[in-house]
Amino acid sequence: MSLLVFANVVLRYGFDSGIAFSVEVSRVLFVWIIFLGAVVALARGAHLSVDTLVTLLPRRARFACFLVSYGLMLWCCWLLAKGSWSLTVIEWNNRAALSGLPVGLTYAAGFVAAITMALCLIVGLWHSLRGTLPGTWAGRNATEPHETVLPALSSEKMQ
Template structure:
């Protein structure tokens, strides 16, 4: 189960690294083609845009995993340990509901899309799948976070400033 633990800890990170490298290489190649060789690639801008869309949705999940999303802490500061934990659980459940609803509706749209992209002639379903995959992974990360919060609440621990899921479910 070592690979499962590695996958749990590094999935989004690995995907983001690959997508970032591909985007940089594609954009750099386009710049060299345009300004050094005097020509251009017809597909590079489109592919870079689609890779960026995927990075955005993978980044949402990565932010949840690392506990790095912005939040308003003025309200929770008015409560003690258990109150803070309950508010964090409610906020995570709300975010989970949002992620599930978005995944559900975008999945439906993704199945209906029949057109192709202009330059790459790539089925647009691949592009529309980014929110489904990203928000699906976000839902998984939120469930992990909620489980950790409930465990901490039962033990009587104060929730950490930002829960990093690396401490572990698996």
């Protein structure tokens, strides 16, 4: 996508020509990259979270908040999947003017992301029901450094 846009800019301003379909193709690729990046961030637990209240709660209350939170996120995934699928079906037979790509391909990114995020959330729920909560929900504070002891440092302290 970057090469396509760069080549189009060079051709447009340097040679007074350009790649006609580059704007449409780069827009579709950008939407797909954003949605797939959101899936990766969810899978890694890298989305922003405010855990001020959750860390103060006892374990059972944290677990209840975890279940409510994941339930709401699954509901949002359902809404995103339903809406994206509807728009994909509606727009699939419409073609972009220059590239000829189906317009529904852009909306399909939301559908794929919603399904993949829902799977990640279901796996997280499965692990939590088996006793393993993710970091914040388990009561670990993300600002505290992890306790790791390097072998070289522990042997130096012993001398």
